[in-house]
Amino acid sequence: MHTPRTTLSVRGLHVNYGDHAVLKDVNVDFPDRRLTAIIGPSGCGKTTLLRTLNRLIDNTEGTRITGEVLLDGQDIYARGADVTGLRRKMGLLSQRPTPLPMSIFDNVAFGMRIHGERPKQQIAERVEYFLRHASLWEEVKERLHQPAGGLSIGQQQRLCLARGLAVGPEVILGDEPTSALDPISTRHIEDKFTELKERYAIIIVTHVLRQARRLADHVVFMYLGEVVEQGPAEQLFNDPQHELTRAYISGSIS
Amino acid sequence: MEKSTRNRLLQEQAALWMMRSAAFVVFASLVAIILTIVVKGWSSLSWEMLTSTPQGGYYLGKGGGILNAIAGSVYLALGSTVLATGIGLPIALYLNVYASPSGRSVGMIRTALDVLFGVPSIVYGSFGFVLMLWVGIKVSLFAGIIVVGLLVVPIVARTMDEVLRSVRPEMKDAAFAMGATRWETAWKVVARQGLPGLGTALLMGFGRAIGDAASVMFTTGFTDHVPGSIMDPAATLPLAIFFQLSSPVPEVRERAYAAALVLTMIILILSIFGRLLVKRSSKHTI
Amino acid sequence: MGNRIFLSDPTACTAEVVAGARLLAVADRVGPDRAWRRAAMDNLMRVVVAMFAWCMPLLLLAIAIGLAVKAMPLISTTPLMDLLTSSEWRPLKGEFGFLAFIVGTVEVTLIAVLLAVPFGVLSGIYLSEHSNTATKRLAVPVLDMLGAIPSVIFGIWGVVLIVPLVRNGIAPFFGVASTGYTVLTGGLVLSVMVFPLITQVVHEVVRTVPNGLRDAGLALGATNWETTRKVVVRKALPGIWAACILGFSRAFGETIAVLMVVGNVVQIPWNPLQAGYPIPALIANNYGEMMSIPMYDSALMFAALLLLAIVLAFNLYARRVLKRMEIRAN
Ligand SMILES: Nc1ncnc2c1ncn2[C@@H]1O[C@H](COP(=O)(O)OP(=O)(O)O)[C@@H](O)[C@H]1O
Ligand SMILES: [Mg+2]
Numbered sequence A: 001m002h003t004p005r006t007t008l009s010v011r012g013l014h015v016n017y018g019d020h021a022v023l024k025d026v027n028v029d030f031p032d033r034r035l036t037a038i039i040g041p042s043g044c045g046k047t048t049l050l051r052t053l054n055r056l057i058d059n060t061e062g063t064r065i066t067g068e069v070l071l072d073g074q075d076i077y078a079r080g081a082d083v084t085g086l087r088r089k090m091g092l093l094s095q096r097p098t099p100l101p102m103s104i105f106d107n108v109a110f111g112m113r114i115h116g117e118r119p120k121q122q123i124a125e126r127v128e129y130f131l132r133h134a135s136l137w138e139e140v141k142e143r144l145h146q147p148a149g150g151l152s153i154g155q156q157q158r159l160c161l162a163r164g165l166a167v168g169p170e171v172i173l174g175d176e177p178t179s180a181l182d183p184i185s186t187r188h189i190e191d192k193f194t195e196l197k198e199r200y201a202i203i204i205v206t207h208v209l210r211q212a213r214r215l216a217d218h219v220v221f222m223y224l225g226e227v228v229e230q231g232p233a234e235q236l237f238n239d240p241q242h243e244l245t246r247a248y249i250s251g252s253i254s
Numbered sequence B: 001m002e003k004s005t006r007n008r009l010l011q012e013q014a015a016l017w018m019m020r021s022a023a024f025v026v027f028a029s030l031v032a033i034i035l036t037i038v039v040k041g042w043s044s045l046s047w048e049m050l051t052s053t054p055q056g057g058y059y060l061g062k063g064g065g066i067l068n069a070i071a072g073s074v075y076l077a078l079g080s081t082v083l084a085t086g087i088g089l090p091i092a093l094y095l096n097v098y099a100s101p102s103g104r105s106v107g108m109i110r111t112a113l114d115v116l117f118g119v120p121s122i123v124y125g126s127f128g129f130v131l132m133l134w135v136g137i138k139v140s141l142f143a144g145i146i147v148v149g150l151l152v153v154p155i156v157a158r159t160m161d162e163v164l165r166s167v168r169p170e171m172k173d174a175a176f177a178m179g180a181t182r183w184e185t186a187w188k189v190v191a192r193q194g195l196p197g198l199g200t201a202l203l204m205g206f207g208r209a210i211g212d213a214a215s216v217m218f219t220t221g222f223t224d225h226v227p228g229s230i231m232d233p234a235a236t237l238p239l240a241i242f243f244q245l246s247s248p249v250p251e252v253r254e255r256a257y258a259a260a261l262v263l264t265m266i267i268l269i270l271s272i273f274g275r276l277l278v279k280r281s282s283k284h285t286i
Numbered sequence C: 001m002g003n004r005i006f007l008s009d010p011t012a013c014t015a016e017v018v019a020g021a022r023l024l025a026v027a028d029r030v031g032p033d034r035a036w037r038r039a040a041m042d043n044l045m046r047v048v049v050a051m052f053a054w055c056m057p058l059l060l061l062a063i064a065i066g067l068a069v070k071a072m073p074l075i076s077t078t079p080l081m082d083l084l085t086s087s088e089w090r091p092l093k094g095e096f097g098f099l100a101f102i103v104g105t106v107e108v109t110l111i112a113v114l115l116a117v118p119f120g121v122l123s124g125i126y127l128s129e130h131s132n133t134a135t136k137r138l139a140v141p142v143l144d145m146l147g148a149i150p151s152v153i154f155g156i157w158g159v160v161l162i163v164p165l166v167r168n169g170i171a172p173f174f175g176v177a178s179t180g181y182t183v184l185t186g187g188l189v190l191s192v193m194v195f196p197l198i199t200q201v202v203h204e205v206v207r208t209v210p211n212g213l214r215d216a217g218l219a220l221g222a223t224n225w226e227t228t229r230k231v232v233v234r235k236a237l238p239g240i241w242a243a244c245i246l247g248f249s250r251a252f253g254e255t256i257a258v259l260m261v262v263g264n265v266v267q268i269p270w271n272p273l274q275a276g277y278p279i280p281a282l283i284a285n286n287y288g289e290m291m292s293i294p295m296y297d298s299a300l301m302f303a304a305l306l307l308l309a310i311v312l313a314f315n316l317y318a319r320r321v322l323k324r325m326e327i328r329a330n
Helices: A046-053 A083-088 A104-114 A120-133 A137-143 A153-165 A183-196 A209-215 A233-238 A243-249 B003-042 B047-051 B067-098 B104-118 B121-135 B141-165 B169-177 B182-193 B195-211 B214-219 B237-245 B250-281 C004-008 C015-024 C032-077 C080-085 C099-130 C133-147 C151-173 C183-207 C211-219 C224-252 C256-261 C279-289 C296-329
Strands: A006-017 A020-031 A035-039 A063-071 A090-093 A171-175 A201-205 A218-223 A226-232
Touching: A006 A046, A006 A201, A020 A046, A020 A201, A020 A218, A020 A226, A035 A046, A035 A209, A046 A063, A046 A171, A046 A201, A083 A090, A083 C032, A090 A153, A090 B169, A104 A120, A104 A153, A104 B182, A120 A137, A120 A153, A137 A153, A153 A171, A153 A183, A171 A183, A183 A201, A183 A209, A209 A233, A218 A233, A218 A243, A226 A233, A226 A243, A233 A243, B003 B250, B003 C099, B003 C133, B003 C151, B003 C183, B003 C224, B047 B067, B047 B250, B067 B104, B067 B141, B067 B182, B067 B195, B067 B237, B067 B250, B067 C032, B104 B141, B104 C032, B104 C224, B104 C296, B121 B141, B121 B214, B121 C032, B121 C279, B121 C296, B141 B195, B141 B214, B141 C032, B169 B182, B182 B195, B182 C032, B195 B250, B195 C151, B214 B237, B214 C279, B237 B250, B237 C151, B237 C256, B250 C133, B250 C151, C032 C080, C032 C296, C080 C099, C099 C133, C099 C183, C099 C224, C099 C279, C099 C296, C133 C183, C151 C183, C151 C256, C183 C224, C183 C256, C211 C224, C224 C296, C256 C279, C279 C296
Parallel strands: A035 A201, A035 A218, A090 A171, A171 A201
Antiparallel strands: A006 A020, A006 A063, A218 A226
16 A cells, blocks of 8 residues: 555644634644544544534534644635535535435435536436445335435435535545444445545544444544544554553543 | 322313313314304305306395405415515525524524514504505505515414424535535525425415405405406405405395305315325425 | 446446546536536525515514604604593594503403413313324314414304304393493404414424423322323423413404404493404504594504504513523423
């Protein structure tokens, strides 16, 4: 493997909800074509960090954000940054799958259509392509025009994956993307991640340490809004440098 | 059995009995209304009533019908519902997609809508009258549509607001995360998810518009003709019922009951139709 | 047909295939022109929807100002206190005392609310807590429908059933001779009109009380009714109060249904079996002549303003109470 290039890096990031400092001086480099797992006890700011990466945090009231998030070297919080454009470069999987209120086909086509993809033929081809890409095609090809809400939860999450991939992201973000899924669907998604990281930077939040061990190349450990330790997975799991990290990994804090 | 336990069970029985009778009174009185209207109205309802306008001597019991009022009411309700939806839906979208959820403006606008919701229709009518004087519009279908539209806006907007408020925030996030703009999120995702509820809100608005009497008195007027243009005055069913009921001629009073039956039927059909519509339009709702 | 290559072996997901995904996705092939148009549309709609929304407080203001301007001539000639406390109503002489109308309005509304609230709240609670599924399935759509019935229909029903009931039943029972067109009749008709509204809202509110609370009550050995009263109702209290506010608002300004049964006699109704003349009825009955008698239009617009003021005051007060209740309930 070649040395990872950095696509996304966070520099001196502070996030406040009102007076409550949720992220304090966060500095992280997310390597390209690797899977980075963000771990830490609940409430430590993992979701918040993830939401600052694609500026979804903009929609939350009363937040103050300082610092930089560099995507391909450009600060996404810079004045006049193209928010919709940058979001297109990142796919998002949320905790519970969120199919849009339309057919399976339209879900995948949604991103292409809003971004201006035109010819019908081309859209149809791509929908098929991305559904196959998310290993969902065989299960849904007979009912492409049925409501997406009729799929099982696991299928819905794969649909969301297909939908996200279809807009051509560079980064895939997942906020505990398997926490609502059954073991088999979890397995499906995890396998998918392993394949996809050949090509994308994947960043997932997880509170399941074993999942992080299984999947991650790179790990970021957070505690009370601060990044305590980050590094290659092997190193962080086998030889943690920080007392807190050791305690968390051994399960004595959670 | 212990005494206190028996007391408590007795109390339970009494409470249950009280609630049952309350529910009985509520439903019985409401069923009584429908029955009264059907029984009184059915005998004088005729094809002629539905398909002709008042002829000479109609108000003395001679021939003719209430087509003028049926047409007027339908035009008025359609126009004002379109107007109210055109204003109400954007407001609901503003409150749920554009404005910051905990911000000041949302609270203020919701309060304003709630207060407007409670403003009596006679006040809207009076305001309409003032407005018409200032702008210089005569009593007409147009004036009625404006004023009834304003009357219905808070109902439509607030109902739609409640509908859209129940859309999961994650769904909005999902759309935003794909690079959708606020408008695309609002229109293609949030409104679509709320579609069944939006339909219900629209029908509620229509029902309110077709049934309101106090606001149209000042603004729409009354005429024996089917309005030919939007600037003509128009008859409406509630007013037709009201006027005919106060007539000394028994035949005319009978027709008031028939007109009431027509209005009730419209409302009931609308309500049933609404349920079907909701079922159909909720196909894609998650 | 370059794209097709990848479709030929779709299950394989090699690095190449994934690379294809990047090529296939919309990426940057769509020009900046499109992005600009989308942003422009978004900004335009942002302005449009915000404008519509801010029109609502303005509408309220406009109604108040419009009515106030028209009422000005009357207010400037007769002191406000006199208008509100005098019951002399002689439009032709320019004497406008609104007391009889105010009392009429308050009485009718009070009767309606006092009747509708207990019945509505009890049946709402019954429906959600103590009735079986079949009853619910029937009752909910029926309530929906009945809630949509126009007020003029309630008026007719009042004339046909309640007026004779009061004339031949209730009034003789109290030893009073009456035409049946009384304040009580108006209150009765209104209360029935408000039934579905209150029942529906209370049902909705009580239904949303989490089951955990009920279980907790029952587990402590409380009977069903005790659980309802002490746990469920307490939790749902703000919502029940909100239902009552709605009921009041609906009853207070109701015009046509009341007008048809209340008698419309200008007098202070000392007891509910006398005829009364609520403010909405006053406006509706006289708008035809209001331009032909001096000051009459001003007086009627003042009456409308009065209605608005009372509704406004009540609403704002009730909302404050609601807020306090909500805080206490949590
Ligand atoms: N919308 C919000 N308003 C105020 N505080 C919030 C909001 N969202 C999250 N928080 C707070 O921010 C902190 C971090 O939350 P989050 O990022 O969701 O943590 P995690 O995902 O690690 O569990 C928590 O203490 C939480 O209470
Ligand atoms: Mg989280």
